[in-house]
Amino acid sequence: MAQIKIYGLKEALNPIKEQLSEVIHSAVVDAFKYPADKRFHRFFPMSQEDFIFAHDRSEAYTIIEISMFEGRSTEAKKQLIKLLFQRITDHLGIAPQDLEITIFETPKQNWGIRGVPGDELQLNYKVNI
Secondary structure, eight states, rough: EEEEEEEEEEHHHHHGGHHHHHHHHHHHHHOOOOOOOOOOOOEEEOOOOGOOOOOOTTTOEEEEEEEEOOOOOOHHHHHHHHHHHHHHHHHOOOOGGEEEEEEEEOGGGGGGEEEEEGGGGSSOOOOOO
C-alpha cells in the first residue's frame, strides 16, 4: 500500500497534475512491482504565502511524500527515488534541485483499509521486495 502526497505552488502544480501523477505512478510500479491499477495520489496546490522554501529553489519546487507499508528493501526504495528524479526531470523538466522526496514507512497493523487492519488485508502484490 502506498499513499502519495504532492505539494507545490498552485501556479506550477495545477497544470502538470495529470502528467506528474502518471510519472510518479510509473516509477512506483517499476521500482516496487506495484499493481498498475493501484494509484492513491493527493495533490496540495498551495499559495505562495503558505508554501515557504529556500531562495535557491524555483517556482517549480515540489515535495513528494510517500506513506507505505514497511517491508521494501533499501535497494527498492533507492530505485524508486532514482526513477522519480530521472523521470520527473525528463518528462516535466523539474530540476533535481527543485524536487524533494520522503518515504515514510509504517507497520501494516498501523493502517486501516477496507474495514480491517493492514496486517489482516489480503494483497494481490508483494510488499517484501
